[in-house]
Amino acid sequence: AQSVTQLDSQVPVFEEAPVELRCNYSSSVSVYLFWYVQYPNQGLQLLLKYLSGSTLVKGINGFEAEFNKSQTSFHLRKPSVHISDTAEYFCAVSPRGSNYQLIWGAGTKLIIKP
Amino acid sequence: SQTIHQWPATLVQPVGSPLSLECTVEGTSNPNLYWYRQAAGRGLQLLFYSVGIGQISSEVPQNLSASRPQDRQFILSSKKLLLSDSGFYLCAWGQGYYEQYFGPGTRLTVT
Numbered sequence: 001a002q003s004v005t006q007l008d009s010q011v012p013v014f015e016e017a018p019v020e021l022r023c024n025y026s027s028s029v030s031v032y033l034f035w036y037v038q039y040p041n042q043g044l045q046l047l048l049k050y051l052s053g054s055t056l057v058k059g060i061n062g063f064e065a066e067f068n069k070s071q072t073s074f075h076l077r078k079p080s081v082h083i084s085d086t087a088e089y090f091c092a093v094s095p096r097g098s099n100y101q102l103i104w105g106a107g108t109k110l111i112i113k114p
Numbered sequence: 115s116q117t118i119h120q121w122p123a124t125l126v127q128p129v130g131s132p133l134s135l136e137c138t139v140e141g142t143s144n145p146n147l148y149w150y151r152q153a154a155g156r157g158l159q160l161l162f163y164s165v166g167i168g169q170i171s172s173e174v175p176q177n178l179s180a181s182r183p184q185d186r187q188f189i190l191s192s193k194k195l196l197l198s199d200s201g202f203y204l205c206a207w208g209q210g211y212y213e214q215y216f217g218p219g220t221r222l223t224v225t
Binding site: 032034036041042043044045046049051090094095096097098099100101102104105106107 | 120146157158160163165171202204206208210211212213214215216217218219221
């Protein structure tokens with residue numbers, strides 16, 4: 001069975017510091033990968049996606065992620081965070097040949113300290 | 115461009131009352147449609163998904179039901195709400211194995 005693990009439930013970081021949010025997955029088939037952001041009391045917004053091609057993917061708000069097939073990881077990074085990045089971040093995978101469902105991680109709360 | 119609407123935005127209902135949440139999508143045809151729930155401090159729980167009109171798959175047995183009366187309309191219902199039904203309900207659409215796009219959500223409080 002497929003699964004997604006977000007290794008940190010919360011990540012505190014100082015403003016303007018770099019951050020990495022970790023995501024590992026398990027799947028017997030190839031997958032598409034996604035990162036979403038959820039601000040308080042809002043729906044989820046797609047940050048970036050990996051479907052094929054270059055393993056380094058750039059998204060909105062200065063975020064990027066790198067797909068590592070051998071380590072089955074898709075970590076999210078930003079070189080310098082801002083207060084406005086305070087949110088919860090979700091990693092998700094779509095196994096090819098599945099029934100159109102996304103497999104979700106439990107989420108990581110990014111806490112920006114001034 | 116595609117947009118997804120959910121209403122109401124917030125709802126306070128007594129235990130035992132009925133529920134109807136509506137979701138509509140514009141700008142696309144034959145989307146896959148999804149209902150999720152987020153309980154306080156919890157992640158996303160898929161409740162129902164639909165790949166076409168009248169086709170509903172339930173992921174979690176409970177007192178909720180879903181219907182898709184039109185191609186771009188998805189309704190979440192309950193005949194009698196429980197306290198445990200409180201949460202943040204999200205509708206999403208997608209196509210194929212690709213990303214899903216979410217609506218703004220409905221905050222349901224059962225009292």
